[in-house]
Amino acid sequence: MPSFREGEILLDTYQILSFLGKGTFGEVYKVRVLRGRYAGRVLALKVATDPETVEFLRREVQTLLLFNHPHIISMISYMYRKDRNELYVLYELMDVGDLKDYVQRKGRLSEEEALGVLFHVAKGLDYLHTRGYIHGDVKPQNIFGKRVMKNILWKLGDFGLVRVRGSQTVLDVKGTVGYIAPEVFRNELRRSSDIFSLGCVLLFMLTGETPFGGDIKKNKAVEYSIPQHVSERTQRLLTKMLEPDPSKRFKTAGELIEYLIKERMV
Numbered sequence: 001m002p003s004f005r006e007g008e009i010l011l012d013t014y015q016i017l018s019f020l021g022k023g024t025f026g027e028v029y030k031v032r033v034l035r036g037r038y039a040g041r042v043l044a045l046k047v048a049t050d051p052e053t054v055e056f057l058r059r060e061v062q063t064l065l066l067f068n069h070p071h072i073i074s075m076i077s078y079m080y081r082k083d084r085n086e087l088y089v090l091y092e093l094m095d096v097g098d099l100k101d102y103v104q105r106k107g108r109l110s111e112e113e114a115l116g117v118l119f120h121v122a123k124g125l126d127y128l129h130t131r132g133y134i135h136g137d138v139k140p141q142n143i144f145g146k147r148v149m150k151n152i153l154w155k156l157g158d159f160g161l162v163r164v165r166g167s168q169t170v171l172d173v174k175g176t177v178g179y180i181a182p183e184v185f186r187n188e189l190r191r192s193s194d195i196f197s198l199g200c201v202l203l204f205m206l207t208g209e210t211p212f213g214g215d216i217k218k219n220k221a222v223e224y225s226i227p228q229h230v231s232e233r234t235q236r237l238l239t240k241m242l243e244p245d246p247s248k249r250f251k252t253a254g255e256l257i258e259y260l261i262k263e264r265m266v
């Protein structure tokens with residue numbers, strides 16, 4: 001049950017238009033801004049009220065403040081209510097919703113569409129990778145679509161698990177089974193771990209099913225099969241992205257983009 005109802009006004013400023021969903025980091029609502037700098041705009045508001053989610057969302061805010069890219073979701077502003085330890089974050093509204101729901105609604109995507117989404121997300125990831133960041137949680141629920149004319153612009157979101165490359169923080173595996181690079185189970189995280197996860201996203205788009213059947217053992221062992229209907233060149237791409245040995249994968253999103261262009265896949 002969402003905490004707020006349609007029509008309710010939060011912080012005297014945000015009128016709830018609808019509930020968009022609940023994630024690990026809080027509840028998300030479609031809101032209309034009633035006053036201030038963004039008055040009149042319809043945006044997405046994420047609300048975190050318990051201490052653990054506030055902490056994750058605080059990390060996401062700190063990271064997003066540094067980023068500005070057409071394939072990374074924009075944070076518009078945030079408010080922290082210190083007295084109640086509540087964090088409210090405003091994002092651009094991604095009217096298509098997330099890629100998981102999109103594929104579940106539409107069924108598996110054509111290769112052309114799937115490669116188009118892949119290219120958009122790879123550009124967002126490239127922005128992170130060239131700045132020394134690792135997203136750490138690339139999966140369909142964290143990729144959002146926005147309608148622009150007749151097209152959909154896909155963007156990477158959810159930066160609660162983002163890490164700086166080479167940082168010593170101890171990891172516990174927080175990703176989602178079906179999208180976790182095998183080395184992450186051994187507590188190693190690299191930029192190419194994001195590439196593996198993105199390869200899983202491509203497999204999901206082409207099959208409509210969770211990679212590795214959502215089975216943790218199969219995910220760890222990288223046991224998967226590519227359906228017959230997938231073209232040979234896309235099979236080759238998938239095999240390179242899902243290479244179990246991270247040193248044999250594309251090292252960064254930049255290398256992936258170069259390959260897609262060279263092979264004329266986008």
Ligand SMILES: Nc1ncnc2c1ncn2[C@@H]1O[C@H](COP(=O)(O)OP(=O)(O)OP(=O)(O)O)[C@@H](O)[C@H]1O
Nearest residue numbers: 020021022023024025028044091092093094098141
């Ligand atoms: N900017 C946005 N525009 C439109 N819908 C959004 C936006 N941000 C989140 N949502 C939707 O709100 C819901 C909750 O999103 P959220 O990102 O918090 O969690 P999640 O990605 O589903 O799960 P997790 O937090 O575990 O990764 C999802 O249905 C998501 O599609």
